Amino acid sequence: GENVEQHPSTLSVQEGDSAVIKCTYSDSASNYFPWYKQELGKGPQLIIDIRSNVGEKKDQRIAVTLNKTAKHFSLHITETQPEDSAVYFCAASWLTNAGKSTFGDGTTLTVKP
Amino acid sequence: DTAVSQTPKYLVTQMGNDKSIKCEQNLGHDTMYWYKQDSKKFLKIMFSYNNKELIINETVPNRFSPKSPDKAHLNLHINSLELGDSAVYFCASSPRDRGNTEAFFGQGTRLTVV
Numbered sequence: 385g386e387n388v389e390q391h392p393s394t395l396s397v398q399e400g401d402s403a404v405i406k407c408t409y410s411d412s413a414s415n416y417f418p419w420y421k422q423e424l425g426k427g428p429q430l431i432i433d434i435r436s437n438v439g440e441k442k443d444q445r446i447a448v449t450l451n452k453t454a455k456h457f458s459l460h461i462t463e464t465q466p467e468d469s470a471v472y473f474c475a476a477s478w479l480t481n482a483g484k485s486t487f488g489d490g491t492t493l494t495v496k497p
Numbered sequence: 498d499t500a501v502s503q504t505p506k507y508l509v510t511q512m513g514n515d516k517s518i519k520c521e522q523n524l525g526h527d528t529m530y531w532y533k534q535d536s537k538k539f540l541k542i543m544f545s546y547n548n549k550e551l552i553i554n555e556t557v558p559n560r561f562s563p564k565s566p567d568k569a570h571l572n573l574h575i576n577s578l579e580l581g582d583s584a585v586y587f588c589a590s591s592p593r594d595r596g597n598t599e600a601f602f603g604q605g606t607r608l609t610v611v
Contacts, residue, residue, distance in 0.1 A: 425604075426604055427587050427589075427603050428540070428602045430601075484528075484530060484542060484545040487539075487540040490539070
């Protein structure tokens, strides 16, 4: 089955700095890679996703890159703000069954004002 | 309007009891899921279910069983609860349409077994 590794497990940055979270996956058949943000006491919420036919995707301060050959993908958050503080999960799945994802172990991001 | 709703939000119960967690989605999605999040925040899928197919993660004990009265509901039944079942359980749903893949999660049910 799929195995997703995520690093780092914790990340602390100063407000305004950039944050990068990296993930690797094992199953070359995976073709959908979502990123979820989980705030305290809430369920994970999709913030950005990327499909295997794309190398990079950007949405305002958030970007994701994918290297299918190396089987790794990364989340980049620029100009971080305190409200970006949360647990971030990467995941890998198939497009036809996106909810059946294998999740990374999560990264706790703290943005210091 | 709540997209995926779970009840109860908190559940405290004694070892050996049988309990259920309810989940409803009003998104018209075909597929629903149950995830378990342990104390270290690790998220693991337990079940994937649509009206044709139930896929069970082989690591899930058979004391756990999903029950779907209709397409919009997927309830989780747990028999003979154990201390190790304490966790946050998330219900989720997604469409099977390749053009729209986002999975929506409920707010979670924090289960504490004492």
